[in-house]
Amino acid sequence: MSLKLYGYWRSSASYRVRIALNLKNLAYEYMPVHLVKDGGQQHAEQYVSLNPSELVPTFVDEDEDIILNQSLSIIEYLDEKYPDVHPLLPPHKVEKARVRALAYDTACDIQPIANLRVLNYLSEHYNVDGEGKKAWCQTWITKGFRGIEKRLQNTAGDYCFGFNVTLADIALVPQVYNAERFGVDMSAFPLIRRINDNCNELDAFKSALPEAQIDAS
Amino acid sequence: MSLKLYGYWRSSASYRVRIALNLKNLAYEYMPVHLVKDGGQQHAEQYVSLNPSELVPTFVDEDEDIILNQSLSIIEYLDEKYPDVHPLLPPHKVEKARVRALAYDTACDIQPIANLRVLNYLSEHYNVDGEGKKAWCQTWITKGFRGIEKRLQNTAGDYCFGFNVTLADIALVPQVYNAERFGVDMSAFPLIRRINDNCNELDAFKSALPEAQIDAS
Numbered sequence: 158m159s160l161k162l163y164g165y166w167r168s169s170a171s172y173r174v175r176i177a178l179n180l181k182n183l184a185y186e187y188m189p190v191h192l193v194k195d196g197g198q199q200h201a202e203q204y205v206s207l208n209p210s211e212l213v214p215t216f217v218d219e220d221e222d223i224i225l226n227q228s229l230s231i232i233e234y235l236d237e238k239y240p241d242v243h244p245l246l247p248p249h250k251v252e253k254a255r256v257r258a259l260a261y262d263t264a265c266d267i268q269p270i271a272n273l274r275v276l277n278y279l280s281e282h283y284n285v286d287g288e289g290k291k292a293w294c295q296t297w298i299t300k301g302f303r304g305i306e307k308r309l310q311n312t313a314g315d316y317c318f319g320f321n322v323t324l325a326d327i328a329l330v331p332q333v334y335n336a337e338r339f340g341v342d343m344s345a346f347p348l349i350r351r352i353n354d355n356c357n358e359l360d361a362f363k364s365a366l367p368e369a370q371i372d373a374s
Numbered sequence: 375m376s377l378k379l380y381g382y383w384r385s386s387a388s389y390r391v392r393i394a395l396n397l398k399n400l401a402y403e404y405m406p407v408h409l410v411k412d413g414g415q416q417h418a419e420q421y422v423s424l425n426p427s428e429l430v431p432t433f434v435d436e437d438e439d440i441i442l443n444q445s446l447s448i449i450e451y452l453d454e455k456y457p458d459v460h461p462l463l464p465p466h467k468v469e470k471a472r473v474r475a476l477a478y479d480t481a482c483d484i485q486p487i488a489n490l491r492v493l494n495y496l497s498e499h500y501n502v503d504g505e506g507k508k509a510w511c512q513t514w515i516t517k518g519f520r521g522i523e524k525r526l527q528n529t530a531g532d533y534c535f536g537f538n539v540t541l542a543d544i545a546l547v548p549q550v551y552n553a554e555r556f557g558v559d560m561s562a563f564p565l566i567r568r569i570n571d572n573c574n575e576l577d578a579f580k581s582a583l584p585e586a587q588i589d590a591s
Binding site: 208209210211212221223225226227229230231233234237238250251253254255257258261262264265266268269270272275278279282283285289292293296300301303304305307308 | 425426427428429438440442443444446447448450451454455467468470471472474475478479481482483485486487489492495496499500502506509510513517518520521522524525
């Protein structure tokens with residue numbers, strides 16, 4: 158198969174790319190990289206030669222001889238390569254900017270802070286325990302969702318931006334999955350919850366779920 | 375003036391947008407939002423009505439009646455609105471994806487972790503002192519720069535991607551500024567240093583420098 162995705166079932170950045178590949182109806186080979194086993198397979202020599210940042214996901218498109226990191230860059234690439242199958246950004250520059258900003262609200266300002274490697278640092282250097290890590294994740298997710306919920310009041314239909322699934326939904330749904338995992342009180346976020354439910358009724362989202370992956374444990 | 379940028383001199387996300395506005399030769403009104411004074415002016419009611427995430431920057435384009443957050447979304451918007459003045463992304467989808475990934479390497483995986491609000495949390499909850507905060511920032515910047523430096527070996531000319539300034543440089547230079555502030559050992563990153571020096575010779579970068587802003591102190 159010419160498309161390969163190196164990822165981890167629970168990584169929300171990997172999850173985003175799986176959703177996008179599904180929405181684009183693209184078959185791909187899923188290559189699990191276990192972020193915990195063996196001290197983290199993302200640090201193994203062979204993987205580092207593909208992705209020197211030692212993070213997942215990494216996407217390989219053999220037809221174009223391209224190896225790409227960064228989930229949002231991979232998704233924008235897929236959207237440019239396959240513009241006719243389920244466009245992931247609206248056509249007008251203002252709308253596009255709003256959708257991208259919503260996606261970055263998650264991908265820049267929530268996810269990287271509540272990330273495995275950051276949590277590991279907290280326990281190694283400051284002896285932060287399970288409860289402390291949970292509080293940490295809850296803090297950043299709640300702060301971020303507060304802003305997103307308010308913005309959605311101006312943009313949401315069935316999905317984050319009107320009535321088509323966009324990049325913003327692709328970023329949001331894996332973050333909600335994490336929020337539930339870390340026990341975030343979602344009662345203050347009715348729009349986020351509704352949009353998340355709507356997305357999770359779609360096959361593209363269902364088959365991208367962490368527990369549906371071959372490396373889920 | 376129809377373009378307004380709400381920002382803070384030391385915020386690297388604000389710094390990015392200033393560089394982009396300068397490269398595009400756009401006049402704009404700079405509206406300082408002091409992130410420390412008054413308990414943080416980004417939390418003041420009037421600002422929150424513009425940006426419910428309570429973060430800088432916020433960009434206002436009165437002609438299009440648009441209020442936008444997220445520096446990278448603002449910059450892509452400017453690039454679409456003014457495509458003929460100094461394009462900030464290369465034309466081909468593969469090159470575009472590489473440039474975006476380099477920008478996200480900083481904007482997602484370094485900057486949000488080594489951010490003022492995160493550092494405040496560390497001191498409030500874990501009593502992390504000045505030296506501990508410095509070590510925290512050094513850790514994430516160094517990890518990120520290691521990946522970027524390796525990628526630049528395949529893409530760099532005078533700038534991150536060949537011989538034109540792109541979104542990747544706009545993301546990198548403010549991060550180098552921060553790295554120097556936090557005493558990161560830059561000796562392992564010769565390409566990053568060279569590109570940073572090349573960018574800082576350009577007027578668009580010089581006049582975007584934190585200390586050149588009216589709110590610098």
